Every structure is written in C-alpha cells, then in structure tokens.
Amino acid sequence: MSLTVATVNVNGIRAAAKQRNELNHGILPWLDATPADIVLLQEVRATPEQTEATLAPALASGWHLAQAEAAAKGRAGVAVLSRARIDDVQVGFDELPGAEEFGDAGRWIEAKTAGITVASVYLPSGAENTAKQDEKYRFLDVLGPYLANRAASGEEMVVGGDWNICHRRADLKNWRPNRKKSGFLPDERAFMDSLLGTFPDASTQVGDATDAGRNGNPAGGVGDFFGAVDYTPGRVAQARVAGGAPGDPQWFDVLRQLHADEEEGPYSWWTWRGKAFDTGAGWRIDYQIASRPLFERAVAAWVDKAPDYDLRWSDHSPVLVEYN
Numbered sequence: 001m002s003l004t005v006a007t008v009n010v011n012g013i014r015a016a017a018k019q020r021n022e023l024n025h026g027i028l029p030w031l032d033a034t035p036a037d038i039v040l041l042q043e044v045r046a047t048p049e050q051t052e053a054t055l056a057p058a059l060a061s062g063w064h065l066a067q068a069e070a071a072a073k074g075r076a077g078v079a080v081l082s083r084a085r086i087d088d089v090q091v092g093f094d095e096l097p098g099a100e101e102f103g104d105a106g107r108w109i110e111a112k113t114a115g116i117t118v119a120s121v122y123l124p125s126g127a128e129n130t131a132k133q134d135e136k137y138r139f140l141d142v143l144g145p146y147l148a149n150r151a152a153s154g155e156e157m158v159v160g161g162d163w164n165i166c167h168r169r170a171d172l173k174n175w176r177p178n179r180k181k182s183g184f185l186p187d188e189r190a191f192m193d194s195l196l197g198t199f200p201d202a203s204t205q206v207g208d209a210t211d212a213g214r215n216g217n218p219a220g221g222v223g224d225f226f227g228a229v230d231y232t233p234g235r236v237a238q239a240r241v242a243g244g245a246p247g248d249p250q251w252f253d254v255l256r257q258l259h260a261d262e263e264e265g266p267y268s269w270w271t272w273r274g275k276a277f278d279t280g281a282g283w284r285i286d287y288q289i290a291s292r293p294l295f296e297r298a299v300a301a302w303v304d305k306a307p308d309y310d311l312r313w314s315d316h317s318p319v320l321v322e323y324n
Helices: 027-035 046-053 056-060 131-154 186-196 235-243 253-259
Strands: 005-007 038-042 066-067 078-082 087-091 108-113 118-124 156-162 252-255 285-292 298-303 317-322
Touching: 005 046, 005 118, 005 285, 027 056, 038 118, 038 156, 046 056, 046 066, 066 108, 066 118, 066 235, 078 087, 108 285, 131 186, 131 235, 186 235, 235 285, 252 253, 253 285, 253 298, 285 298, 285 317
Parallel strands: 005 038, 118 156
Antiparallel strands: 005 317, 038 078, 066 078, 087 108, 108 118, 156 285, 252 285, 298 317
16 A cells, blocks of 8 residues: 655744745645645644644644654654554653653654554754754764664664754755764764665765865764764764664665665755755755665655745755655
C-alpha cells in the first residue's frame, strides 16, 4: 500500500495557519490538498491545546495529532499528524547517557501509525562560539547511538525533521563562506557521514581538496569541534570521529538517494530576509531518513516549494517521500 510522508518546520504553528494575503491562507488549505498521509512537524511553538485549536478544521476532517511540547514556552516543539490512528507515542529519548537533557526539550517525538514507526526531530540550531553550539554537539552525542539502536531493530522507520545541518556542498547554495557557520561545520557534516555514509560520493567531502581550498578549511577538521565553548568530546564523539563514515549505513537520506545527480539542492529553507528565496540561495536542512526496510519502499521524493515568495507560510518548505 502506498504511503506518503511529509516533514516541515512550521516556524510556529499559529503563524503558519494565519492568512497572509488573498492567495495565501496558510497551512490549513495545504493540509487539505497534500497527498501526505503523515506530516511530521517541527518548531510548533505552542501548547497542545493551542495546536489543537489552531488545527481544529484539520482534526475535524480526520487528521490525528500527537505533540511533544517544549518546557521552554514558545520554543521548539515537535508533532505528528496522521490520517491514521497514532499509537505508542514516545517523547524524548530512552535512558541513554545525556538523554535527560533533552527529555522535555520538544525536540523528539516518535509513534506508530499507518503501519510504520515515525519520528519528528528538531535539532538545536547551534551558533558557533556560543553555548548553543555545545548543546548541538551534545544532542548529536545522544541522537547517534539512539538511531543506531533503532536501526538494529529492523523495523520500518522514518525520522523526518529539521536537522539544521547541510551534509554536502550540494545542500547549501553558498557553501564556501559558510564553512565557519553552524549548520556546515566539519563535525556536524561528519556526524551526517557517520549516520548516512557519503553517498553519492566515494568518500567524505569534509576536508577534501575542494572543501579545504588553497588555505584549508577555516573551521579546522573533524575532531576539532569548531565553535564549541565548553563542550569536550566524550567517548561517543571520539568513537564517531575515529569510525568515520560506514561502508554499509543503516539509515538513508531518501531525497538525496533519489536525486543523486542534482548539483544544487533541492533546498528546503530560505531566510525571510533579502532575496534568498527569489535568487535560490537556500539550504537543504530538512531530511527524511529511513531505515533500510522502509527505504527500499521509497519511489519518489520532492520538496513542495511554493511558487512565489508571497505564498509561503513558513521559511521552510515541506519535504515529501512516497513509499510503495
């Protein structure tokens, strides 16, 4: 049976649902029209009661909702919308070391619906040379082992979300001046290598001749953890650095796997500022990664980009994958 999954950072569900102009009535008409059976939401930034009120027309039409609210009001928040019943909801990670920091952070929710396991994830955005970057590195130290454990279960699972990392140069229009910026730092990209491998490249792009240029990567190399303030890589991070990219990964970046030949994008985020959307200066930071059993069912993947700046209801565009 065909199943379509979407993931989108809504940049505040109440803002996303507002009518912005005569032609842009927000996310609600999109939910009516989308082929998606499941929609994974990030940066909901609302209480469950506020989300239910905002999405009342969609819920009345048959959508089901599960949400993980952030303890910090007006921050983060992730959710699952499904046309099927949602069961076995888990908020946060299990008892892995360091997981307690993110238990009520509104950054991870998973559940079973429509015959598969789904998770919505919202990674910390990070900011180089601030405590936010330390938080991001700590999150990676929990997320990596957790996903390794889940892959070992052999279940059909998809993790969709705003990863706040561009894995490859093709994922960032203006990659060269962003090499010292959070979202394209060597250890962030190396984390994606450790999870997904280096497809479609034979080896990592991090630190290669193009990446380094004539003077080397200004953010250093893998293992330097550029941008950290007090973060000290522990056993998990050290093992990740030493292990590099697996030759036989168990998680797959579905859109990249199905669009291996694209030299740019397809991007999913453009700043509201300036002309980034109009000039195509985007970032691909929204991913659906699927376990091997589910990835083998993937037949199509695309970014549902608005045709015009004024028709956007978020600074992110939904990323959709059809599984047969």
